[in-house]
Amino acid sequence: MIRMRKEVQEIGWGDFSVIDVKDDGVLCLRYDWRNNGVAILHNFREEAVQIEFSLGNDHGKTLVNLLTGDHSEADRRGRHRVVMEPYGYHWYRMGGLGYLHERETV
Numbered sequence: 001m002i003r004m005r006k007e008v009q010e011i012g013w014g015d016f017s018v019i020d021v022k023d024d025g026v027l028c029l030r031y032d033w034r035n036n037g038v039a040i041l042h043n044f045r046e047e048a049v050q051i052e053f054s055l056g057n058d059h060g061k062t063l064v065n066l067l068t069g070d071h072s073e074a075d076r077r078g079r080h081r082v083v084m085e086p087y088g089y090h091w092y093r094m095g096g097l098g099y100l101h102e103r104e105t106v
Contacts, residue, residue: 043084
């Protein structure tokens with residue numbers, strides 16, 4: 001996890017916003033930096049929950065899970081549905097892994 005956190009530079013350098021997932025027990029943070037983005041979800045509940053959310057742009061249509069192979073594709077309304085295990089967390093790269101070739105440089 002420490003290595004993964006260091007590889008996700010958006011967390012340390014990017015601007016963040018809180019995404020409303022309509023569940024007080026789940027926190028969703030979006031980080032954007034150099035035209036790249038990640039979404040991080042945390043379930044603070046003792047039970048599993050299913051949440052639905054939108055990240056609001058074309059980069060957010062495909063979410064690549066950085067910790068498992070459980071990726072997410074938005075439905076035609078641009079919304080993702082994710083099942084969160086009790087006290088679980090998911091880290092998603094927005095827009096897939098093409099960011100390596102598309103990222104801005106300083």
